[in-house]
Amino acid sequence: MVKRLLSASSSELLKMNGKELAQSIKASEGRTVLSENVVVQPAPDGLTMSEIVAAFGADLLLLNLFNVFDPQVCGLDVNDPDDTVKRLQELTGRPIGVNLEPVDSDAKMESTKFKLPEGRIATAKSMKKAEELSFSFVCFTGNPGSGVTNRMIVEAVKTAKANFSGMIIIAGKMHGAGVDEPVADEESVKDMIDAGADVILTPAVGTVPGFTSDELIKIVKLVHAHNGLVMSTIGTSQEGAGRDVIREIALKNKICGVDIQHIGDAGWGVVPPTEKIFELSNAIRGLRHTIARMARSINR
Numbered sequence: 001m002v003k004r005l006l007s008a009s010s011s012e013l014l015k016m017n018g019k020e021l022a023q024s025i026k027a028s029e030g031r032t033v034l035s036e037n038v039v040v041q042p043a044p045d046g047l048t049m050s051e052i053v054a055a056f057g058a059d060l061l062l063l064n065l066f067n068v069f070d071p072q073v074c075g076l077d078v079n080d081p082d083d084t085v086k087r088l089q090e091l092t093g094r095p096i097g098v099n100l101e102p103v104d105s106d107a108k109m110e111s112t113k114f115k116l117p118e119g120r121i122a123t124a125k126s127m128k129k130a131e132e133l134s135f136s137f138v139c140f141t142g143n144p145g146s147g148v149t150n151r152m153i154v155e156a157v158k159t160a161k162a163n164f165s166g167m168i169i170i171a172g173k174m175h176g177a178g179v180d181e182p183v184a185d186e187e188s189v190k191d192m193i194d195a196g197a198d199v200i201l202t203p204a205v206g207t208v209p210g211f212t213s214d215e216l217i218k219i220v221k222l223v224h225a226h227n228g229l230v231m232s233t234i235g236t237s238q239e240g241a242g243r244d245v246i247r248e249i250a251l252k253n254k255i256c257g258v259d260i261q262h263i264g265d266a267g268w269g270v271v272p273p274t275e276k277i278f279e280l281s282n283a284i285r286g287l288r289h290t291i292a293r294m295a296r297s298i299n300r
């Protein structure tokens with residue numbers, strides 16, 4: 001049996017395969033923090049954004065705008081680009097994942113659609129490269145205006161399950177991604193579970209209009225009944241709102257039963273809201289565990 005992520009050291013975390021990491025998250029009983037960060041934005045003093053969010057208590061790191069065919073992280077110098085993720089794991093001591101976007105060419109858009117580079121789109125080729133780069137998990141979701149649909153997320157999960165093993169598969173939408181469709185509903189969630197998703201991603205209650213606690217509770221019960229995990233997400237720039245907002249969102253979604261709480265990368269622009277990561281962490285697991293994650297050496 002694996003140690004719960006809440007109490008695990010870096011050496012223990014980085015040895016876990018996908019199945020073990022998922023069990024470690026489940027054993028932490030809703031006290032896992034995932035921080036998303038943009039890789040193209042310079043951080044202060046030659047650091048990476050990932051090092052900063054890890055220092056403020058994130059358990060899991062999710063890289064956004066990362067091109068798997070041109071691996072680069074601002075602030076990180078490596079001799080071989082294919083060592084980028086491994087080096088970032090060494091510096092942060094955290095499991096690291098990547099966003100890949102299942103773009104739907106037929107999506108009915110309600111806002112301008114942006115064209116993405118090949119290395120950010122969810123295809124069998126990009127998934128294979130992500131696995132080669134040693135990512136611990138992959139997240140099938142969409143940035144604003146990407147044209148990602150729930151239908152294509154399901155197809156991406158099927159492709160990943162048919163071709164790859166080891167990585168945890170996270171699937172779902174934080175917001176509309178520019179598409180005119182429900183962001184999260186029981187039907188699409190069931191399709192993602194049936195396709196093989198390990199973690200279902202939903203908006204956090206309070207982040208998108210009309211997505212209520214009652215709806216999230218139904219999704220959580222459905223996913224848990226199929227031995228999956230649920231991650232609520234703050235992906236609508238409210239990560240840059242006041243601390244009271246973060247605390248309210250954190251507690252509301254913990255009451256609903258989610259296993260992981262995600263906080264996005266928009267503070268001022270794409271700067272990670274470091275003090276809000278602390279507030280989220282403190283709200284869902286208390287000061288003791290918050291300090292322990294922040295203070296525990298990555299050399300342990």
